[in-house]
Each structure stands twice: as C-alpha cells, then as structure tokens.
Amino acid sequence: MATVIHLRAETKPLEHRSCLTPTTAKALVEAGYDVRVERSPQSIFDDKEFEDAGIPLVPTGSWRDAPSDHVIVGLKELPEDNFDLIHEHIQFAHVFKQQTGYRETLARYKNCLYDLEFLNDENGRRVAAFGYYAGFAGAALALEIWSWQATHPNGEGYPAVKPYPNEAALISHVKGSIAAAKEANGGKEPRVVIIGALGRCGSGSVDLCRKVGLGAESILEWDMAETAKGGPFEEITQSDIFINCIYLMGKIPPFVTRDSINADKNRKLRLICDVACDPNSPFNPVPVYDIWTTFEKPTVDVTGIESGPPVSVISIDHLPTLLPRESSESFSGQLLPSLKALKDRQTARVWADAKKLFEEKKAELE
Ligand SMILES: NC(=O)c1ccc[n+]([C@@H]2O[C@H](COP(=O)([O-])OP(=O)(O)OC[C@H]3O[C@@H](n4cnc5c(N)ncnc54)[C@H](O)[C@@H]3O)[C@@H](O)[C@H]2O)c1
CATH class of the missing domain: 3.40.50.720 (NAD(P)-binding Rossmann-like Domain)
Known part of the structure; x- marks a missing residue:
C-alpha cells in the first residue's frame, strides 16, 4: 500500500x-x-x-x-x-x-x-530552509523603502506591504522605485553592504541587488573574512543600506551602534534590513532597535540619532511571505x-x- x-x-x-x-x-x-x-x-x-x-x-x-x-x-x-x-x-x-x-x-x-x-542532513545542515527568499525579499524591501525615503523627503512612512504574485512583478516594481529615487537625487545609485553574503539569506540579497540592476561597485559582499577585524564598521555608516544576513552563533562585536551612527558626521546610512533579526538576543550585532516589524508597518526608526536624516530598520521575521x-x-x-x-x-x-x-x-x- x-x-x-x-x-x-x-x-x-x-x-x-x-x-x-x-x-x-x-x-x-x-x-x-x-x-x-x-x-x-x-x-x-x-x-x-x-x-x-x-x-x-x-x-x-x-x-x-x-x-x-x-x-x-x-x-x-x-x-x-x-x-x-x-x-x-x-x-x-x-x-x-x-x-x-x-x-x-x-x-x-x-x-x-x-x-x-x-530536519538535517548528515552535516547537520537544514535539508530545507526559506533563507534564500528571506534575503531576496529583505533586499527588495530595503531598496523599495530607501527609494521611498528619497522621493518622500517629508518623512511620510512607507505604507503596508502586500505579497507579490511572482518574482518578476517584484523586480519590476523595485526597478521602477529605484529609477524614481535616482531621478529625485541626481542619479545616485544606493550602495548596499550585505553581511553574511555567502549564506542562504545573503546570497538571496546579493541576487536581488543584481537583478534590479545595481552595479558590482554598489554591492559590498561581506562574510567572515571581512568582519574578522571587529565592528562597528565605518563601511556600514558610509553605505546607504545595510543588510544583515548572518547566522548568529555567539557573542561578536556589534556591526553598527547608535554611537557609530552618531560618530560618522558624513553618514550615508538611511536604512538597515536585519534579515537575521535577533532583537531579543543579548548578542544581537545590530543593537539599535528592539522590536520585530510587520508587513503592516515595515520599519521602526532608530532612536537617539543626533543629527542628519533618520535611520530606519526593517526587522520582519517572515520575509519569504513577500514571494x-x-x-x-x-x-x-x-x-x-x-x-x-x-x-x-x-x-x-x-x-x-x-x-x-x-x-x-x-x-x-x-
Ligand atoms: N527574517 C526572516 O524572514 C528570516 C527567514 C529565514 C532565515 N532567517 C534568519 O537568517 C539568518 C541566516 O540564515 P541562513 O540560512 O542564511 O544562514 P547560513 O548559515 O546559510 O548563512 C549565514 C552566513 O553568515 C555568515 N556569518 C556568520 N557569522 C558571521 C560574522 N560574524 N561575520 C560575517 N559573516 C558571518 C556565515 O559565514 C554564513 O555565510 C538566521 O538567523 C535565520 O534564522 C530570517
């Protein structure tokens, strides 16, 4: 039977x-x-x-x-x-x-x-995971909301997010938003730093950035080798968008802090997408927020920013639902x-x- x-x-x-x-x-x-x-x-x-x-x-x-x-x-x-x-x-x-x-x-x-x-394979690695599309969707939302910030300088919040019927629809939408943002800010393309770029989520984020047409020089792909020197990292505050995709296994120096944001007087950073999203962990390497956000209200602002435009965080723990x-x-x-x-x-x-x-x-x- x-x-x-x-x-x-x-x-x-x-x-x-x-x-x-x-x-x-x-x-x-x-x-x-x-x-x-x-x-x-x-x-x-x-x-x-x-x-x-x-x-x-x-x-x-x-x-x-x-x-x-x-x-x-x-x-x-x-x-x-x-x-x-x-x-x-x-x-x-x-x-x-x-x-x-x-x-x-x-x-x-x-x-x-x-x-x-x-459910693990013989090496202890998950046989099936949603990571790739979490990173893909996280990068899409990050670019989308960064573009919204550029075209809504009065600080109007990004509206609720709805799932997309397919990848092509998402990519076409994000491409359109980036084009509008570039027009509003003198042709400037966002620089994105992705940490954990070699993992499942990270490779999804990298692929999304490429598929929407960002140039190689605009995508910083970091993993263990690049963070070995220990954070916080100026490369993050000097990028427009930071996407955290690491698998957190213990205490590590933070990648970005309120102090590192406030210390960089020429800061470019406007948006963090914390795909790994461990706000409740004592080892959270992105200790600038403490809640999970939702598709209804996708961002939370970092508090305690002393000058310059706000920095927003996306910390949605079910990103693959976007696709x-x-x-x-x-x-x-x-x-x-x-x-x-x-x-x-x-x-x-x-x-x-x-x-x-x-x-x-x-x-x-x-
Ligand atoms: N938000 C969501 O919807 C969502 C969905 C799926 C997974 N996740 C989370 O995303 C995280 C990553 O998952 P994954 O499947 O991509 O893991 P993974 O093991 O495939 O990849 C993690 C990557 O992070 C790198 N890394 C680890 N520590 C690092 C450090 N200190 N500096 C630089 N790089 C470092 C690893 O080398 C690896 O390349 C997990 O915490 C997972 O729970 C979130």
Missing part, C-alpha cells in the same frame, strides 16, 4: 505559502506516493493548479478525520486547540526551543512531530528528496533523527 501524504490547508492568517506545490506533489505521485491536497482558500497555488497536476483535492480541514496512518504535511503551526493529534505531522511547530506555550502544544502530539526546522510562490517552490524542492524517503521513515536517517528528537523533547516534558 502506498504511503498517503495529506497536505493540510494552512490556517495561520496571511500565510500564503505551501509545503507542497503542484510540482512537488506530482513528483511524489510519480515516486509512488498517494498524495491528497486540501482545498485552500489562502494558498498562493490555486486548487486548480493541483488538479491540473493530477492531484486529488479533499475538503479543507479534512486531515482531522483522515485514517491514522496518513502522514499530515503542513507548513506553520496548527490553530490552538486541545484535541489529541494522532497522526504523524510534518511542519514547523516552534515548540522544541521552549517557546511560549510549548508544553501544551507539544503534549498534543501523540504520534510524531517531524519538525521542519530540525509566496517562489519561496514555496524553492523550499518544497529542497524538501523533496527527504519526502521521497518517507516510505522508509523508520530507517531513513533524516526521519529517524527527527523522530528521536521529538521523543527526547516529549520525554523532557515529564
């Missing part, structure tokens, strides 16, 4: 991404799986796209009544409730690091929770080889390790 994979419809508000796409669902069917997809009013993929790929549709929310041996696949948290979860679930649950409410949520999983954040189609396609494609091993999950290392982790976390509850 084929292993049944049941894609549940996302219920988290504004979540348009999907763990399976018509392309990856079809690939799983071709690999011998029985895939069913719930009708979803909020997915970026129309029901018809799955239907056209030959995938049977099932009612929204029907996973609850599915036979107990069906594997339930989703992306984000389930809505709060208290009924027992009897299936094996594959999703991000945000409960393994003792996040708020983790006890009650984790206790509901009676079978197995394979948490997508902890739900491409980010889902990328994530699901990375996950596909592991999903193809699901029928052998008792022995396949990636799933066996994830199950072991779940059992350890459950044991810690007792």
Whole structure:
C-alpha cells in the first residue's frame, strides 16, 4: 500500500505559502506516493493548479478525520486547540526551543512531530530552509523603502506591504522605485553592504541587488573574512543600506551602534534590513532597535540619532511571505528528496533523527 501524504490547508492568517506545490506533489505521485491536497482558500497555488497536476483535492480541514496512518504535511503551526493529534505531522511547530506555550502544544502530539526546522542532513545542515527568499525579499524591501525615503523627503512612512504574485512583478516594481529615487537625487545609485553574503539569506540579497540592476561597485559582499577585524564598521555608516544576513552563533562585536551612527558626521546610512533579526538576543550585532516589524508597518526608526536624516530598520521575521510562490517552490524542492524517503521513515536517517528528537523533547516534558 502506498504511503498517503495529506497536505493540510494552512490556517495561520496571511500565510500564503505551501509545503507542497503542484510540482512537488506530482513528483511524489510519480515516486509512488498517494498524495491528497486540501482545498485552500489562502494558498498562493490555486486548487486548480493541483488538479491540473493530477492531484486529488479533499475538503479543507479534512486531515482531522483522515485514517491514522496518513502522514499530515503542513507548513506553520496548527490553530490552538486541545484535541489529541494522532497522526504523524510534518511542519514547523516552534515548540522544541521552549517557546511560549510549548508544553501544551507539544503534549498534543501523540504520534510524531517531524519538525521542519530540525530536519538535517548528515552535516547537520537544514535539508530545507526559506533563507534564500528571506534575503531576496529583505533586499527588495530595503531598496523599495530607501527609494521611498528619497522621493518622500517629508518623512511620510512607507505604507503596508502586500505579497507579490511572482518574482518578476517584484523586480519590476523595485526597478521602477529605484529609477524614481535616482531621478529625485541626481542619479545616485544606493550602495548596499550585505553581511553574511555567502549564506542562504545573503546570497538571496546579493541576487536581488543584481537583478534590479545595481552595479558590482554598489554591492559590498561581506562574510567572515571581512568582519574578522571587529565592528562597528565605518563601511556600514558610509553605505546607504545595510543588510544583515548572518547566522548568529555567539557573542561578536556589534556591526553598527547608535554611537557609530552618531560618530560618522558624513553618514550615508538611511536604512538597515536585519534579515537575521535577533532583537531579543543579548548578542544581537545590530543593537539599535528592539522590536520585530510587520508587513503592516515595515520599519521602526532608530532612536537617539543626533543629527542628519533618520535611520530606519526593517526587522520582519517572515520575509519569504513577500514571494509566496517562489519561496514555496524553492523550499518544497529542497524538501523533496527527504519526502521521497518517507516510505522508509523508520530507517531513513533524516526521519529517524527527527523522530528521536521529538521523543527526547516529549520525554523532557515529564
Ligand atoms: N527574517 C526572516 O524572514 C528570516 C527567514 C529565514 C532565515 N532567517 C534568519 O537568517 C539568518 C541566516 O540564515 P541562513 O540560512 O542564511 O544562514 P547560513 O548559515 O546559510 O548563512 C549565514 C552566513 O553568515 C555568515 N556569518 C556568520 N557569522 C558571521 C560574522 N560574524 N561575520 C560575517 N559573516 C558571518 C556565515 O559565514 C554564513 O555565510 C538566521 O538567523 C535565520 O534564522 C530570517
């Protein structure tokens, strides 16, 4: 009997991404799986796209009544409730690091929770992550808002952001905004410094900057070698935009501070996009703000700036949502080889390790 994979419809508000796409669902069917997809009013993929790929549709929310041996696949948290979860679930649950409410949520999983954040390859690296499109979207928003600042010198705030139907629409929009900004400020192209440029998020940021047409001299690509001298860095206050994409692993000297901003009398910096966004970490290398921003209100101003124009920070922790189609396609494609091993999950290392982790976390509850 084929292993049944049941894609549940996302219920988290504004979540348009999907763990399976018509392309990856079809690939799983071709690999011998029985895939069913719930009708979803909020997915970026129309029901018809799955239907056209030959995938049977099932009612929204029907996973609850599915036979107990069906594997339930989703992306984000389930809505709060208290009924027992009897299936094996594959999703991000945000409960393994003792996040708020983790006890009650984790206790509901009676079978197995394979948490997508902890599915690792043999080198301990995530098998699937959204990083590339987080960096891509973060750089797009940064350029967009920098351009807005240039064309709205009276300080009018940037309006709420909505997801884009696809990458081409986003790029065309950002290109138009940069062109308008250049016209308003005498043809000046923004200089962008990206730290963590060799990583997943960082490479996404670099690619976006290239795709919207910034010249190589306008994109500073920094990683470990460049920050080894220790911050704060004048190269940041001398750039128009700073994008932080590092994976923070411990205490490091800050990259930029209020003092370093105030000390640079010829400061160019107007905008920081903190893709890594660890405002609650004592080691935050961008200690100039302390909240997460949202698509509704994408920036927060750095306080304590003594002279010159304000410096704004974007600290959105769900940036890939800006491009739900491409980010889902990328994530699901990375996950596909592991999903193809699901029928052998008792022995396949990636799933066996994830199950072991779940059992350890459950044991810690007792
Ligand atoms: N805001 C969002 O929506 C969003 C989405 C996905 C990931 N993230 C976060 O982005 C961060 C990066 O994720 P990733 O997948 O790109 O990680 P990654 O491991 O692929 O890349 C991190 C890069 O940072 C570099 N780096 C680490 N410390 C550095 C330092 N001190 N100086 C210079 N470079 C340094 C590494 O060499 C590496 O190239 C993570 O914290 C992740 O949680 C945010």
